[in-house]
């Protein structure tokens with residue numbers, strides 16, 4: 001199992017449940033916790049709601065889920081990263097090429113809850129998250 005897989009396997013578990021090996025790795029990097037996603041405007045499809053999903057480190061980590069304007073959904077995804085920054089991207093799942101709904105970068109501890117407002121393809125979303133070491 002790679003370091004990243006080991007850490008991502010932590011996911012919903014508490015820090016007290018980390019193995020000694022996991023704790024050691026954690027000291028070098030940071031955690032991204034995405035709490036929830038809010039649709040300010042869902043308009044990436046011609047008709048109906050967006051089929052929103054979230055990508056982190058090139059992988060789909062949540063979704064897709066139906067998001068209509070005004071919808072709020074819990075995400076509750078925890079991921080580890082050890083680079084200086086990583087990108088969180090939102091997309092609308094489509095039959096062809098998926099629509100990009102915007103991205104934001106995480107790089108340092110947020111000292112509590114943070115909100116990223118992103119927009120793209122006619123939609124706007126707020127993502128509530130936290131970064132901590």
Ligand SMILES: [Ca+2]
Pocket residue numbers: 044045046092093094099
């Ligand atoms: Ca679309």
Ligand SMILES: [Ca+2]
Pocket residue numbers: 044045049050051092093094
């Ligand atoms: Ca769609």
